[in-house]
Amino acid sequence: MASTAERDAMRRALAIAERGPRGVNPQVGAVLLSPDGEVLAEGWHRGAGTPHAEVDALSRLAPGAARGATAVVTLEPCNHTGRTGPCSEALIAAGVARVVYAVDDPGARSSGGGSRLREAGVDVESGLLSGEGHELLDSWLAVQRLGRPHVTVKWAQSLDGRAAASDGTSKWITGSTARADVHRRRSLADVIVVGTGTVLADDPALTARAEDGSLRDHQPVPVVLGARAVPDDAALHGHPHRFLQFSGDLVAVLDDLRLRGAHRVFVEGGPTVAASFLREGLADELLVYIAPVLLGGDMLAVRDIGVDTIAHARRLTVASVLPLGDDLLVVATPHGETAPGAPAAADAEQEGDA
Template sequence: MASAAERESMRRALTIAGQGPRGVNPQVGAVILATDGTVLAEGWHRGAGTPHAEVDALSRLAPGEARGATAVVTLEPCNHTGRTGPCAEALIAAGVARVVYAVADPGARSSGGATRLRRAGVDVEAGVLLEEGHALLDSWLAVQSLGRPHVTVKWAQSLDGRAAASDGTSKWITGPAARADVHRRRAQSDVIVVGTGTVLTDDPALTARAEDGTLLPQQPLPVVLGARPVPDDALVHRHPHRFLQYSGDLMAVLDDLRMRGAHRVFVEGGPTVAASFVREGLADELLVYVAPVLLGGDMLALRDIGVDTISHARRLSVSSVQTLGDDMLVIAIPTPTPHAADASCGASGRVGPPTSEGDA
């Protein structure tokens, strides 16, 4: 059972972990406690290639000062050698007597630190403030589970499933409350994705904005899918981040975005791009904003997703339905089906490198 001092130190470790960058590596914090519960040192992971949190904390102590101490860490100490050595071995070498951690390391190569520590005679307690630990690492853990960034596919539609009127006009199907919700979700994402068709037709800025039009503090990286060139005067050139442009396989695009540190990808447009993520089994969450209007015609909000018979329908589990002004937001999670799994098996391949816009 974790002591009060250990639980309080875990809260501190979770706080300082947030000072590290969010990206390919997890945000991790560590606090070293003396036998009387006083804090000897603390540290956090500052990014790829830098000392891990445990080693960062130990480096602030004199040789032998950690002997008999307790290490409180937000993530299970790693047990592999990458750019840095195994944290489990560093703790053993320092003479730490007890390790308390919140979240187990899900990595196939990096996990096993707790077992290594126990074999060396170190007392280990797992799952302390587990819920708070998962909240800190939520998006990173999703990437570890999926093997790629988490993908949310969003579209807005009329009640009869149209994304635009017959003449192609679509501003605005939904009202201010729904649009504000979209901008809030953009700011929570690492990447926003549209196709070249949307860029050429709608000229979106792809920024996250407040209701008064000012930019929100957090801005997603804009990504354009498709081979057609983006005009020099397109609004996306004014985005705070230089956009990336890809053409080719979607899984390879997600692989590259993961290597760039992206955890959450927000796919906004248009109907062809949205359909491609759904068809390939790469949509983890669907956000459908439904306006109480009828448009008719053939401007569907979602193009072909590979459903040629009712038995191949993509089944969904609705997680919530929200009212936003006059509009409705349906949030749904795709339910795996044998047909969908077969389709997603083809979602691996090569993609060309980013264009010069992505070299920044």
């Protein structure tokens, strides 16, 4: 049973973990306690190729000073060699007597640190403040589970499922409250994706803005799908981040984005791009903003997704329906098994490998 000192140390480890960068590697914090519960040292992971949190904390002590200590860590100590050595072995070599961690490492190669420590006679307790630990690592854990970034596909539509009027005009189908919600959700993403058709037709800035029009602190990296050139005077060139452009296989695109450290991908346009992610089974969440207007015509919000009969319909689970001014937001996720075409979860790069 974890002590009060260990619980306090875990809260501290969770707080300092956030000092590290969010990307390919998880944010991890560690606190070393003496046998009587006093803090000896603390550390966190500062990015790929740098010492892991446990080793960072150990490095702050004189040789032998950690003997008999307790290591409190937000993530199970790794048990493999990447750019750095196994944390499990470093803790054993330092003479640590007890290890307490919040979240099990899901990696096929990096997990097993808890078992290795137990084999060496170290007392191990897992799951301390696991809820807070999972909250800290939520997006990183999703990448490990999926083998790619988590993908949200968003579109706005009329009540009859149209994205634009017959002349192509689409600003604005939804009202200001719905648009503000979109910008808030953009700011939570690492990457925002559109097709070249949207860039050429609408010239979007793809920034995340506050209600007063100012830029939010966090801006997603813009990604353009398609081979057509982005004009030199496109608004995208004014984005705080340089945009990336890809063409070809979406799975390869997502793998590239994962290796760049992207956890959350926000797909925002247009109907062809949205359909591509849906057709390939690569949409983990749908955000559908529905305005109480009728447009008619053939400007559908989503193009062909490969459904040729009702039996092949992509079934969804509605997670929530939120009123936003006069509009509605429907949040939905794929129902049941992963849709056909979705890649199996890969053994993604773990802390220290990239």
